[in-house]
Amino acid sequence: MTSGPIPLPMPRVLGALGGTGPGEAARPRFATAAREALADTGQRRSLRESMAVLRGRREAATAEAADWEELREAGRAVRDRSLLSLDTHLETLEGAVTDAGGTVHWAADAAEARRIVVGLVRATGRSEVIEVRSPVTREIGLDRALAGAGVDVAETGAADLAVRLAGERPAHFLLPAVHRDPAEIRRTFLRRMPGAPSDLTDDPRELADAARAHLRRRLLSADVAVIGAAFAVAETGTLVMPEGDGGGRMCLTLPETLICVLGIEQVVPCWRDMEILLQLLPRSATGERMSPYVSTWTGVSAQDGPRDLHVVLLDNGRTAALADEVGRAALRCIGCAACLSVCPVYERTGGHAYAAGGSVLSGPIGAIWTPQTRGVRGAAEASLPFASTLCGACGDVCPVKIDIPGILVHLRGKVVQARRHRPVPPPEMAVMRALAWAMGDRRRYEPALRQGVRWARLLSRGGRIRRLPGLLGKWTEARDLPAPPRDPFRVRWRER
């Protein structure tokens, strides 16, 4: 969304493993990928420092807005109203875009969206496009599809460029290079960016300028642009893109053909509603009162701007999520990433661990969005709802009041429910059932308690248990457990 010394900005997200693309390999679960990420000390440091800066900025920007809590409530209401009659608003949007001279395309899934965009690019006869990446263009795996069709894609954002040149994936869906420090980005630019000034320092502003100079050459000759906007206003058919570095702003006038890919939930009924969201978004995302650029496109005009405008509306599991009364609140998301900056899990693992879980969005929102839209049958998706301590920090900052911890628990319920049908219950389920059975009645609980205490005391030495068997062994990898006293509270109470 926006700029500053640390984050090299822009709307965007995690790369090629975005989605349901062909040849997708089995992904490791969140825990496995997190272990690797935890060992990356440079990333740990960058994330820790950047997240602290973002938290501080957000806190200051929301504290100075006297009506912040009312704004959040209004944001929630605006998003819910939109989602509850989404079909109507989408029809209105289609009508307005068409009236303004644009064309609307509907994509049921990622594959269809890729086919549509590749087809539209081919129809222009051009082999070069510029792309303002967004979570949605990542979600459909657009880069890979365009490359496969022989199209040369260039990004508009400095951070996107840095991540691509380094052969990496973004670690954050707004700030793709947030896990790398300026010295690393400088090294990447010097090695891999044609025309990088040899006296380049690691001053963030200088790095951004160097990237901009490089990108602009490409931008100025672009005839076709693919963008992912933040919102589409139904009443006027307008695409809205708040951003930090002006890549989208360049696409206002330069390209002949503009293709915008949006999730169906990104529709906003009217400008009155946009007013609320455009206050909530920048303060939550980067702690700014407003985004440095807010660009809008309404149809085509003969004088300037694109002559050809296409809006691709993507479902890809959103309708299924909408049918879930609890989980549908995830679709309120306006993409501010405030939940990432306050998440103690994200701060330590970064986005790549969530990507391993199959998620384009990372952090708490990714942990609910992905299982909600893709289902929880896959092991990777099923691991995401458990990638949280339920500490509640995310729910407290969400500008549209998504109860993220509540939805995580709801999704955990779905994961367990899906496993109930297995012929042989997984060990965890057997243990949890046995515990519930024992705890269901005092006459079972007390003998079980006595047995448990006896065994635990046998395992203990010096009042501490240093090694537990089975599933609990994970606890004692790095933590002791106090040995239970001989008599539980209930016995002491009886005998007091």
Added chain:
Amino acid sequence: MRVALFVACFNDVLFPRTGEAVASLLTRLGCEVSFTPEQTCCGQMHWSTGYQREAAGLARGFTEVFGPQDVVVTPAASCATTIRDAYPRIAEATADPGLAGAAARLTVYELTEFLVDVLGVTDVGAYFPHRVAYHPTCHSLRALRLGDRPLRLLRAVRGLELAELPAAEECCGFGGAFAMKNSDVSVAMVADKVRHIRQSSADVVCAVDNSCLAHIGGALSRLRGGVRAMHLAEILAATEASR
């Protein structure tokens, strides 16, 4: 005032002294404390791990045991949250309006809520001559919204020196099943919590939930950290006479 103690299964087996501390503290403050041995578990562990059906059974059991009691007090903030916030959700998830009704009729207080809001005391006559850091657990902070109640109680303890805990409001990394399912991240989090506790130069770290304290204390113990983890109730129960 008659008060029914819900000790929480975790405390029953691992931390009976916390239950004894609550009972002795409340008795000292003039309450008549009762303990119903039919009580077992509130169902938190099952609910937050996704075992909705099992959680519903335990929740129904809880409402049967504590339904007849006027006032229930518990030293487990996360269990108080489960009863107050999760029971209506459990009822909805398992389509059990009976449970929702029974849960709505319960009056359950977390210990510091009961002391400050119901009994109206902050000075409970405690004496604890140590340097103490307070870790606000996530449920007590962001679900129960206890605010500064625990700190007001601690400030009134004679002899106690309150240590400033850096990044106090950050989760310790326990998270129930999280500590096992994502043990690497959990350990990374508790490592930072332990670092902050040691920075505070506290002799004792206290909280209003023994589950988080078992995590923090377990890491401190493994590292021979020299800092004791202790439930707030045990500090409030301590007097000059008892030591």
